[in-house]
Amino acid sequence: MQATSAAALASLAQALVVVSTPARPDRSRRVTRRLPSFTRSPEDPPGAHALSVAPFVSIRTSFRRFWPYTHGLRWLLAVSVAAAILAAACEVAAIRLFGLITDEVLSRQDLGAFWTPALAWLGLAAVAGVASFAGAYGAAVVGERFLLRLRDNVFEHLQTLTPDFFENRRLGDLMARLTDDIEAIEELVASGLIRLITALISAVFFAAAAIYIRWDLALVTFALVPAFLLMAKVFAARFRHAAARERYSNALMNSTIEEALSNQSLVQAYNRQDAEARRLHEAGRGWLLANLSQARLSSLYGPAAQVIETCCLLVIIGVGAWEIAEGRLTIGGLLAFAAYLAYLYPAVQQLGEIALTVSEAAAGSDRIMEVLRARPAVSDRRDAHLIAPRSRGHVEFLDVYFTYPTRTRPTLSGLSFSALPGELIVCTGPSGAGKSTVAKLLMRFYDPTAGRILLDGEDIRDLPRHVLRDRITLLQQENLLFSGTARDNIAYGRPGAGQAEIVEAAVAAGAHDFIRALPLGYDTPIGQRGRLLSGGQRQRIAIARALLRDAPVLVLDEPMTGLDEPTALRIMEPLRRLMAGRTTILITHDLRLVPQAAEKVVLEPGRDSGRIRLRMSRRQGATLRGA
Ligand SMILES: Nc1ncnc2c1ncn2[C@@H]1O[C@H](COP(=O)(O)OP(=O)(O)OP(=O)(O)O)[C@@H](O)[C@H]1O
Incomplete structure (x- = not known):
């Protein structure tokens, strides 16, 4: 008889544990992907060499580095944690009520005793619901604001870096850092922290409640808790490598997509579609392998935890049934005890999983730290100052x-020349x-390795960079335009310029007529990098932008x-207008359109030493500007 009731109890407890085991929150808002070993694999497609693996940084260092970004959000972080704790406390109390109902109502078949605890349970469920909502929403607000702030900051930092940083990197990789990797840090510092504190406090609550019911029984089952933590530790180290590998292959795949799509006209003109598809397939395969290995680790972790959990459950049911048979424990007491453990183990297991998520997040953090550590090739001197409020435009090398x-x-050896205010210098030489x-x-x-560059007699290193660049307009070989409208692109030269000024610049640049003929005039989108326009039209928009900028030096x-x-030839006229009254350095290897008499700096690669010699000829007479 006793054996039958013990068996019934056991299955009841088992059912209770299964039913009451709280749903495990998603470990990560990103899909977690892991791989055990991390060396560049032979499957890596060509171009992989352009990506580097960020050096590992300790989790503590990462946390310290990014914690300041939670400034102003910490109160909300505390509120979220408090709300989560309140929800956990309500659950503890609800389980206690469940034990009470079992003993007072179900065992004694006394319906009258049901209503008070039932109402209290309902109240607790309502409070727990509100607290859970507040905790989860608060955590989301903290996480999202943290992300926004960090991304803004990393982007601002990137914009302080000189172009050589970007020339040495792949755009897709940087994009991956600004998106996925930043999210990883959020998991480390904001939502990860909230989950950690909440899981810790829940574990303490449920453990305390279990001890309150039967401390001796609780101690027996707690003995298995270290097994969870040990297992998490073993997994965490592998996860870190796996995540780093996944971050790397993700960046590689992004770069491949970005390069193939941004060069589609080249790809199609050279019939390289299949080759590009193969390149992406190889990169995607690398990512697939990384993800599968991660999935292997994740899939192993769950069942391993399950085995430990089952051991605990069997101990409880066995000992509990015996205790009931001896009259030392009520059925309600055992059920409540089992329910507490059903909440306790997921909390402990979550602690282990947080260790894994943090390891994974650390891989993203390594990559962001690497970007933040990058320093621009040049920076402003501490005592950089504004010299004359207006520049005359006298340039000297x-x-x-x-x-x-x-x-x-x-590349340059002993280059010297001078461009007086308003003068045109043609800088020429072979490719x-x-x-x-x-x-x-x-x-x-x-900055030069040696020698000096002067603007109006001052070394340009003594000027703040933004002041220097305000005084020089660079019209580059490749006309760089944005994907906005014609108006946006011209106005880029001087933010806040009015419509009349924009039109005036467009007229002077010979762009007004073709812009007016566009379907939406100045409001016509000009496509990615202005590709909906012809080369000459793009050049005229760039000239209008430069005219609007109105800097004394023009390159x-x-x-x-x-x-x-x-x-x-059609561009010459607008160019002349642009150069009028400005010191101009015209870089060209094509002297056909440059008047013979223009002053020239000729750069020549040296024949014997491989160094570059300078020959400079200064001639008087008509210049391009005056022609
Ligand atoms: N970011 C860079 N890093 C390393 N080397 C560079 C970089 N940019 C240019 N070079 C090298 O410096 C040399 C001069 O390049 P530069 O672009 O100044 O030549 P250029 O005279 O303007 O040529 P072209 O007329 O073909 O545009 C070249 O040998 C080039 O390979």
Whole structure:
């Protein structure tokens, strides 16, 4: 008889535990993906070498680095934790009521005793519901605001880096860092922290409640808790490597997609669609392998935890049945005890899972830390100051030497020239001689290795970079336009410019007529990088933008590139208007459109030493501007 009731109890307890086991929250808002080993795999498609693996940083260092971003959100973080704790406390009390109902109502078959605890239970459920909502929503607000703030900050930092940083990286990889990796940090610092505190406090609550009912029985079952934690520790180390591998293959895949799609006209013109599809397939396969290995680890973790949980359950049922038979425990007491454990183990298990999520998040954090550690090739001096409020536009290169950081041979060796205010200097020479490098040095994208560059007699390193760049307009070889409207692109030269000024600049640039003929006039979208326009039209928009900017120094880097002769001739007039009254450095290897008499700086790669020699000829007479 006793054996039958013990068996019934056991199955009841089992059912209770199954039913009352709380739903486990998603471990991560991102899909978690893991892999055990991390070396660049032979499956990596070509181009993988352009990606680097971020060095591992300790989780504590990552946390300390990003914790300040929670500033102003910490109160909400505390509220979320408090609400989650309140919800857990309500659950503890509800389980107690359940035990009470079992003993007082079900065992004694006394319906009269049912109503008071039932109402109390209902009240607790309502409070727990509100608290859960507040906790979850509060955590979401903290997480999202944290993400926004961190992304803004990382993006701002990226914009302080000089163009060489971007030239040495793949855009898809940077995009992945600004999206997925930043989310990973959020899981480490904001939602991860909330989950950790909540799980810890829930574990303490349910453990205390179980001890309250039967401390000796509780101690027996707690003995298995360290097994959970040990298991999580073993898994966590593998997860970190797996996540790093996944981050890497994700970035590789993003880069492949970004490059293939942004160069579609080239891909199609060269019939390379299949090759690009294969490249993406290989990158996708790498990602697939990474995800499958992660899935293996995740799938192993669940059943392993289940085994430990089942051991605990069997101990409770066995000992509990015996205790009831001995009259030392009521059925309600055993059920409540089992229910507490049913809540306790997921909380403990969640603690273990948080360790895994944090390990995974750390892989994303490593990649963001790497970006944040990057320093611009040039920076403002502490004592950088504004010299004259208006620049005359006198540019001088004094014995300038320059070697690119990734090169050993100098690109410029002892370059000297001077452009007086309003003067035109033509910088010419064969391809690769260093002409565009002159523009990069003047804009301070790099600093000379030796020698000085002066603007109005002051070393440009003594000027704040934004002041220097306000005084120089760069019209690049490749016309860089945004995907907005014609108006947006011209106004980019001077934010806040009115319609009349925009039209005036467009008229002077010879762009007004074709813009007016566009379907929506100035409001016509010009496509990604202005690709809905012709090369000459793009150039004229760029000239209008430069006119609006109205800086005293103008650097024209191969302004006729890609234009046929008639188009180039049509551009000459707007260019002349742009150059009028400005110091102009015209970089070109094509002297056909440059008057013979223009003053020239000729860059020549040296024949014997491989160094670059400078020959400069200054001639008087008509210049392009005056022609
Ligand atoms: N970011 C860079 N990092 C390393 N080397 C570079 C970088 N940019 C240019 N170089 C090298 O510096 C040299 C000069 O390049 P630059 O672009 O100044 O030549 P250029 O005279 O303007 O050529 P072109 O007329 O073909 O545009 C080249 O050998 C080039 O490979």
